[in-house]
Amino acid sequence: MGKAKGKITNWKLYNSALKQRGSLTFWMDEKAIELWNNTERSGRRGRSHTYS
Template identity: 55%
Template sequence: MRGTKKPTLNVDMSKSKSKSKSNYRISNWSEYDASLKQRGSLTFWLTLEVIEQWVNQEKTGRRGASNTYSDVATLINGLPK
């Protein structure tokens, strides 16, 4: 096996049927930035009871140990997106 060559794969990309992605020119950057911020925005309301239960009060007692998540935080983070 020491003197054998590895096989090479030659691909001719000129026969490929892939389409190139369309490019759009942005002319109003402030509007574009605002739309990106709005697209990534998510607003939801929590009751005071949920906020109080969010933080896990149980400590591990070890320095540098990872925090554990409360049942409420795990439930909300596991909701379908």
């Protein structure tokens, strides 16, 4: 992260701007939501195929 160009005086505004910088919104259709959980078993060891 680079140096600030000036002294920050409004920390509330600065913090909210930093939060908005990492904001990401995306839309999923119903078919993608249905396929989100994998119900098939692979028969092999390892982590589950359930996504958070």
